[in-house]
Amino acid sequence: MTPAGCMFAYKRNIRKVYMNKKTKLGVALVAVASLVTGGAIATSAHAATYKYYIAYQGPLTGDNKQTGLDEIAGVKYALALYNKANPKAQVGLKQVDDQGSGPGASVVAPGTAKDKSILAIVGPAFSGASVASFPYYKAAGLPLVSPSATRVTLTDPSSTDFGGPVFHRLPSKDDKQGPALAKYAIQGVKSPVVYTVNDQSSYGTGLDGYVQSALKALGHAAVGTDSVDGTNTTLDFSATISKIKDSKTNVVIYSGYYAQAAGFVKQLRNAGFTGIFASGDGTYDPGFIDGAGDAAEGARLTASSAVFQDAGKAISADFKKVTGNAPGTYATEDFDAANIILTCIKKGNTTRAKIQKCINTGTFTGLMGNTIKFDKNGDTAGAGFINAFLVTGGAIISKGQI
Amino acid sequence: MHTLISQFWQLTFSGAVQGFIYILISLGYTMVYGVLRMINFANSEIFMVGTFATIVVSRDILGHQPNSGDLHGFTLIYSMLFCLIASMLASGITAVIVELVAYRRLRSRGTNRLAPLISAIGMSIVLSESVSLLTAGRATIAPEMLHKSSLFTVLGANIRVDQLLVFIVAPIMFFGLQRFVNHTRLGKGIRAVSMNEETAKLMGVNLNRVISITFLIGGLMTGAAAFFFETVYEATKFNIGFNIGIAAFTAAVLGGIGNIRGAFVGGLTLGLLETYASAVLGSQWKAITVFVVLVLVLLVRPNGLFGEAIQQSRV
Numbered sequence: 001m002t003p004a005g006c007m008f009a010y011k012r013n014i015r016k017v018y019m020n021k022k023t024k025l026g027v028a029l030v031a032v033a034s035l036v037t038g039g040a041i042a043t044s045a046h047a048a049t050y051k052y053y054i055a056y057q058g059p060l061t062g063d064n065k066q067t068g069l070d071e072i073a074g075v076k077y078a079l080a081l082y083n084k085a086n087p088k089a090q091v092g093l094k095q096v097d098d099q100g101s102g103p104g105a106s107v108v109a110p111g112t113a114k115d116k117s118i119l120a121i122v123g124p125a126f127s128g129a130s131v132a133s134f135p136y137y138k139a140a141g142l143p144l145v146s147p148s149a150t151r152v153t154l155t156d157p158s159s160t161d162f163g164g165p166v167f168h169r170l171p172s173k174d175d176k177q178g179p180a181l182a183k184y185a186i187q188g189v190k191s192p193v194v195y196t197v198n199d200q201s202s203y204g205t206g207l208d209g210y211v212q213s214a215l216k217a218l219g220h221a222a223v224g225t226d227s228v229d230g231t232n233t234t235l236d237f238s239a240t241i242s243k244i245k246d247s248k249t250n251v252v253i254y255s256g257y258y259a260q261a262a263g264f265v266k267q268l269r270n271a272g273f274t275g276i277f278a279s280g281d282g283t284y285d286p287g288f289i290d291g292a293g294d295a296a297e298g299a300r301l302t303a304s305s306a307v308f309q310d311a312g313k314a315i316s317a318d319f320k321k322v323t324g325n326a327p328g329t330y331a332t333e334d335f336d337a338a339n340i341i342l343t344c345i346k347k348g349n350t351t352r353a354k355i356q357k358c359i360n361t362g363t364f365t366g367l368m369g370n371t372i373k374f375d376k377n378g379d380t381a382g383a384g385f386i387n388a389f390l391v392t393g394g395a396i397i398s399k400g401q402i
Numbered sequence: 403m404h405t406l407i408s409q410f411w412q413l414t415f416s417g418a419v420q421g422f423i424y425i426l427i428s429l430g431y432t433m434v435y436g437v438l439r440m441i442n443f444a445n446s447e448i449f450m451v452g453t454f455a456t457i458v459v460s461r462d463i464l465g466h467q468p469n470s471g472d473l474h475g476f477t478l479i480y481s482m483l484f485c486l487i488a489s490m491l492a493s494g495i496t497a498v499i500v501e502l503v504a505y506r507r508l509r510s511r512g513t514n515r516l517a518p519l520i521s522a523i524g525m526s527i528v529l530s531e532s533v534s535l536l537t538a539g540r541a542t543i544a545p546e547m548l549h550k551s552s553l554f555t556v557l558g559a560n561i562r563v564d565q566l567l568v569f570i571v572a573p574i575m576f577f578g579l580q581r582f583v584n585h586t587r588l589g590k591g592i593r594a595v596s597m598n599e600e601t602a603k604l605m606g607v608n609l610n611r612v613i614s615i616t617f618l619i620g621g622l623m624t625g626a627a628a629f630f631f632e633t634v635y636e637a638t639k640f641n642i643g644f645n646i647g648i649a650a651f652t653a654a655v656l657g658g659i660g661n662i663r664g665a666f667v668g669g670l671t672l673g674l675l676e677t678y679a680s681a682v683l684g685s686q687w688k689a690i691t692v693f694v695v696l697v698l699v700l701l702v703r704p705n706g707l708f709g710e711a712i713q714q715s716r717v
Contacts, residue, residue, distance in 0.1 A: 065534075065538075065539040066539045066541075200686060226686075228685050229645070235631075235635040236416075236635070238416035239676075239677050239679075239681045239688075240680065240685055242405055242413055243409075243681060245412075246408050246409050259541040259637075262543075262637070263636075266636070267635075270562065291541065291543050291637060293546065
């Protein structure tokens with residue numbers, strides 16, 4: 001928008017002689033509009049000033065902003081509880097909007113790295129944005145705790161995507177989830193015939209790959225696979241569903257996010273499919289059931305996370321009161337990530353280097369009472385627990401580890 | 403390939419339903435192009451407004467909730483009619499506003515042809531971002547009014563009641579519109595402006611009125627498409643119009659933009675082609691196939707299947 005706005009203004013300036021008051025107002029409006037839209041990608045701070053800040057980095061505008069808004073609510077809630085308990089040493093929040101994309105991240109990361117008041121970041125939310133941000137944060141020694149970036153290579157020291165030593169993450173990697181999802185999906189099914197579907201996102205195709213190789217290893221290689229448009233703007237899955245029905249499938253494994261999964265399973269059931277529908281942590285969200293209704297019944301889901309609501313009704317209600325929204329996707333992980341950083345700050349670590357050391361060596365307690373400790377590559381030590389869930393009576397019911 | 407053969411009629415039926423939705427939206431593009439020789443880039447958001455109107459009426463005004471159970475009998479009929487009319491009106495009014503804001507003023511000041519395109523894109527961004535702010539960027543789920551029960555099976559194709567509804571009502575609306583344009587006084591006005599704006603003005607056609615009405619009709623049709631879309635897919639989002647808008651625009655170009663019959667053929671062809679391509683090559687190849695075909699058609703017939711070369715037709 002900015003270049004177009006400038007060009008418009010420039011052209012108008014050339015023809016200054018003909019400009020009347022109204023056009024001047026128009027030019028001013030265009031300039032303001034371009035500033036506003038151009039400014040959306042920049043960091044923004046709260047009005048009150050604090051000595052120290054943590055930042056949240058994720059998609060706060062653009063097509064994926066739903067995830068970002070759900071996530072930042074978890075951070076805000078953790079911060080609200082912390083600031084209430086520590087009124088004299090309050091910590092502020094800076095919002096870094098990378099729009100969930102690599103290009104978006106490389107615009108905002110340099111400025112964030114330079115801002116010395118930011119001690120650590122909850123994020124980046126997405127894997128692609130993480131890779132694009134790493135060079136800046138590594139150079140600035142800015143510690144990161146991601147609630148949701150699951151690409152395997154981010155914590156692989158032999159990969160160019162490696163985010164160490166600053167990068168840490170809470171979720172299990174997809175190479176752990178894939179096999180668990182494959183195993184859970186065909187559990188108890190006599191002669192399973194499996195079809196896999198992904199949403200073409202890097203998360204979906206990645207997870208689908210691990211699911212497929214796990215299925216092969218289990219001796220039930222997928223009879224077919226298809227990719228659907230995951231932008232949630234195309235809702236017609238009839239061709240994919242025809243293929244699934246044609247292949248006499250009795251198990252469908254969907255790798256993608258919940259909004260799309262809800263529409264997909266609805267159409268799948270409407271088309272008369274009676275087999276098992278299974279999906280990974282992208283679908284592990286109350287929104288899946290809201291969207292799919294009865295069609296969600298019996299869906300098998302896996303996630304290395306826990307639904308925030310499982311922490312209790314009182315805390316969920318308080319979350320909604322404080323943030324204005326009910327806890328959504330990855331709220332638990334965001335809450336935990338923010339608390340890890342805040343615990344370190346509370347211990348008196350007020351430089352990036354000290355917080356980095358505190359995160360690397362410390363032992364933390366998560367919302368669900370679980371113990372969190374990071375290994376040298378930034379994964380949670382002993383990570384690999386994947387929980388199985390079953391949609392029963394309109395609720396996601398935990399079936400324990402798989 | 404196997405799927406295409408064994409599920410041919412099922413795919414054809416689903417593709418046709420999708421195609422009929424494209425046809426109605428592509429009318430929004432083609433009608434406006436017919437009179438203004440300009441593309442209404444805001445039509446995708448006019449569609450989006452219609453999908454939200456359907457949901458707001460059925461959920462907030464009529465009080466149906468997602469998953470609160472299906473409707474039957476009289477309640478079902480009046481609920482659906484009410485939603486259809488609301489969706490058409492919301493889209494139609496939005497289209498008229500788009501014309502007033504993005505086109506009329508620029509036209510009256512005699513700007514070049516590119517300025518209104520940019521202002522239409524601006525309107526489109528304003529609409530989608532406003533809805534995005536209102537809905538926090540989330541998908542909105544529509545209440546299920548019509549139970550998606552399968553009625554009967556024809557040649558192995560499972561005919562569902564919601565799809566059948568689109569299959570029957572959408573063509574009726576299309577042919578109704580065609581009759582209107584061909585046989586009424588207003589329709590003649592639209593055609594006159596489309597043929598030659600200056601002469602039409604000299605003959606006493608009120609240009610601004612005809613253009614507004616054209617936008618209104620395009621919007622009404624797009625709104626009907628939005629209602630059908632919600633009946634079948636039951637969800638929407640602030641950016642829902644983007645892909646479907648491109649598809650409908652493609653359909654209009656394929657059939658020959660500015661030509662109403664062309665929109666019909668283009669929409670249907672596109673719907674079928676997409677579905678067949680997804681079945682044979684995989685859904686990820688859908689868009690590629692469609693655009694390869696579009697380019698090939700335009701190489702042979704630069705004005706689309708039904709388009710006339712404008713210069714020639716005026717001689």
